[in-house]
Amino acid sequence: MIAGSTFASARPGAPGITQRTVLPTFNPNAPSCHAPAGLTKVLAYVQENDRDFLQGVDHGLAMAAKDRRLEYRRVLAENDVGKAIAQVQSFVAAKVGAMVATSPDPEAFSPSLKQAIWSGAFVGTIVPPPATLLLNAPQYRTGKVLTDAAIDHINTKFGGKAKVVLLTQDTMEFLAPRFAAMRDGLNAIPGVTIVADIAPKPVTKEGGFATMKTILLANPDVDVVLGADAVVLGALEALRAAGKDRPDQFLGGIDGEAEAVAEIKKGNSPYKASISLSSPVFGYAMGQFAADWLEGKSIPQAMDILPIALTTANLAQYEADLVDPASVYADPSRRDAYLKMYGNICYDSRDSYLNFPWSSEQK
Known part of the structure; x- marks a missing residue:
């Protein structure tokens, strides 16, 4: 939990962190907080389109949901931001506890994601804010x-x-x-x-x-x-x-x-x-952190997806990792080759969600 935050501080309308901020390294031993109240143990994925990269996210999320005993729901927005917004709004109305969402129009999509965050849900995004866990590649x-x-x-x-x-x-x-x-x-x-x-x-x-x-x-x-x-x-x-x-x-x-x-x-x-940018691996990690959030644990605010140049020397291991991202996540040395984690946030401190285009790079 972020220093100075309290359960009472989380409120609808909170703007999140809007100024560029350098996040510290994620502390996996940070204190836990309250679990979200009144939300379902559901992990939902609003998928922008069906390109392979996003299909890989689906694979990782589905595996993590199964491993953590969450119900998993996936909807395909077909590059229609209006459809994506409507899906997020329906999930908020249904009190879904965690969602990962992508859209072709981040600016138009942002208000619906904020509503999900204010509801207390875990919200994960890939590159654009807002999110309780934002992923970006350097x-x-x-x-x-x-x-x-x-x-x-x-x-x-x-x-x-x-x-x-x-x-x-x-x-x-x-x-x-x-x-x-x-x-x-x-x-x-x-x-x-x-x-x-x-x-x-x-x-x-x-x-x-x-x-x-x-x-x-x-x-x-x-x-x-x-x-x-x-x-x-x-x-x-x-x-x-x-x-x-x-x-x-x-x-x-x-x-x-x-x-x-x-x-x-x-x-x-x-x-x-x-x-x-191995999407099944980071999808699995997002699913794990969504489950942690629903249990009241502290999770990263942001993750770097580390770029790997594929060669004939590493293709076999890479393809094995795509199929079984759970084994990558369970092995810190292998996981660290794909992901780097920053900041801490939990349900009580969700006012500190990222609402700016975060990157670990200064350039």
Whole structure:
């Protein structure tokens, strides 16, 4: 529990922490507090869409709910923020004790999540606030890990010259640092030309396909494509449909999605790298902390999802971890390779929920 907080301090309308704040390392031995009163032992997941990354969250949450004997409910919002808001509101009305939620419009989604927090529920989000447990990747570092791999390929295979496409998510400010890292790295290479820098809508395989198809009309010969796995996989389909895919190309994504990993395993695919943010592992951790919250325990306010560059050397272990995130969570050394935890919060101190775009990075 945060120093100075009391049971009486939690109240509807509390704005949470709105100013950028550096959180200390999570203290797993922090004192417990009251368990939420009048809420059900239910863990609900409002899932933005069915891309693999978010399906992985579902897998982890479902396993944690089963292990902790929580009822688990999942609803698919299908990229419809109105539907997502309505689902959260229905869960609040039903006195659901814990929920994890994602949406394509964080600003519009925020008020409904605050209502859930004020009800006393555990609320977990992935990147945008507000949340009692907010997950974020060190976004600049994530983008840099991918960009460094691409630059090495450009220098090795293309003699330092390449035409690059960036499929961004700059419309979501919380993810902008990963694309800033890409631009910083690529703009430092004189022979690199960024021929397109665009945010597909929606951020799905279909969105990536449609965007890349348009890009190829003006730039038929592309050497490098970077972005989230979902959209880069769509770009790969567009390249193949146009007969413009080559084994020496470098397509690289972020999220470690199963289809991207399968492409990397082929060896002769243009898809060369995926930066893993293992969603089943952090989904399982979120589910465990949701259960802890409902028991009145202190949990982290925030977690870093640490980026891992997938290689042939670590793919086997990584895939085993995806299937069995419980064993990762139970092993501190393995868990610490994926997650880093910050701050403390519990039901009594829920006024201290994060209501700003938290990141462990200063950049």
